[in-house]
Amino acid sequence: MDLHSFQCWRVALLLLLMPCGYRCMSVHILDEDPVHVIPGTSLVLQAQINHGPLEEVSMVTWEREPETGSPPRKVTVATCPGKNIKCVDKLPNAHVSAEQQGTTLKLEGYTPEDNGVYAITVTDQNGVKTTAQCIVREYEPVHHVSVSVNVSHSILVCGEAWGTDPQFSWLYERDAISKSVGSVSKDGKTLYVSSAPICGHFTCMVTNKLGHSVATYTAAPCETEGKGRATTAAVVCLVILVACGGVLAFLLWRRKRRYNSRGERLHEHLDDSI
Numbered sequence: 001m002d003l004h005s006f007q008c009w010r011v012a013l014l015l016l017l018m019p020c021g022y023r024c025m026s027v028h029i030l031d032e033d034p035v036h037v038i039p040g041t042s043l044v045l046q047a048q049i050n051h052g053p054l055e056e057v058s059m060v061t062w063e064r065e066p067e068t069g070s071p072p073r074k075v076t077v078a079t080c081p082g083k084n085i086k087c088v089d090k091l092p093n094a095h096v097s098a099e100q101q102g103t104t105l106k107l108e109g110y111t112p113e114d115n116g117v118y119a120i121t122v123t124d125q126n127g128v129k130t131t132a133q134c135i136v137r138e139y140e141p142v143h144h145v146s147v148s149v150n151v152s153h154s155i156l157v158c159g160e161a162w163g164t165d166p167q168f169s170w171l172y173e174r175d176a177i178s179k180s181v182g183s184v185s186k187d188g189k190t191l192y193v194s195s196a197p198i199c200g201h202f203t204c205m206v207t208n209k210l211g212h213s214v215a216t217y218t219a220a221p222c223e224t225e226g227k228g229r230a231t232t233a234a235v236v237c238l239v240i241l242v243a244c245g246g247v248l249a250f251l252l253w254r255r256k257r258r259y260n261s262r263g264e265r266l267h268e269h270l271d272d273s274i
């Protein structure tokens with residue numbers, strides 16, 4: 001291999017190895033996948049386009065298809081053709097804008113029909129396409145909160161069906177969980193109760209942006225406390241009874257004694273006078 005062809009190979013290799021910098025266009029959606037949208041509000045998706053100085057975006061297309069179900073029904077949300085990539089919205093509630101560095105899709109008055117996989121396709125001046133996609137779902141309220149119990153290990157587990165981003169918290173007799181009651185796992189779903197057997201009312205509360213829902217587990221009433229109180233009451237009663245009895249006995253005894261001594265004195269007196 002002569003020097004010239006070696007140089008050529010080296011340049012070719014460099015170009016090949018160069019990561020999406022000079023000769024490679026890329027696009028990525030900036031929003032965290034999946035995106036959840038509260039119905040009635042607006043969906044906003046932003047995509048960033050990266051390309052080298054010699055490259056140019058010649059077409060931007062936003063499309064949507066259902067996340068599941070076949071056959072996939074692809075809908076064009078907007079196309080932005082031509083050198084100035086001016087966008088034409090294909091859905092009545094869509095507003096799409098695009099420029100060389102990025103593009104924004106806005107969908108007003110979001111409804112569950114707008115759920116799906118949104119794809120952005122960018123075409124360069126040579127007709128090479130690059131795509132990025134992102135799942136969009138409606139933001140769901142909290143559904144079906146339940147508490148299950150593992151009696152043998154004093155563990156309570158809170159469950160929730162399909163609400164978006166559920167946050168779990170626990171209450172014991174309507175108060176926050178104190179250290180004496182137990183400890184909660186990091187995700188908030190599991191409560192490790194420190195006493196066994198479990199007693200009282202445990203409530204799991206699940207919250208998200210749309211509200212909250214609760215479920216309560218009612219264990220046996222807290223016996224020890226009730227029993228303790230009853231015992232104390234019984235002891236107090238007994239003490240009072242014994243004391244009353246004692247006082248009564250003492251009073252009777254004193255009365256009898258005084259009566260007897262008075263009788264004796266009377267006898268003496270009579271004896272003296274006789």
Ligand SMILES: *[C@@H]1O[C@H](CO)[C@@H](O)[C@H](O)[C@H]1NC(C)=O
Nearest residue numbers: 148149150151152153154155
């Ligand atoms: C209770 O929890 C323990 C420890 O996590 C587990 O090993 C056991 O299988 C659980 N029992 C039931 C009935 O779920």
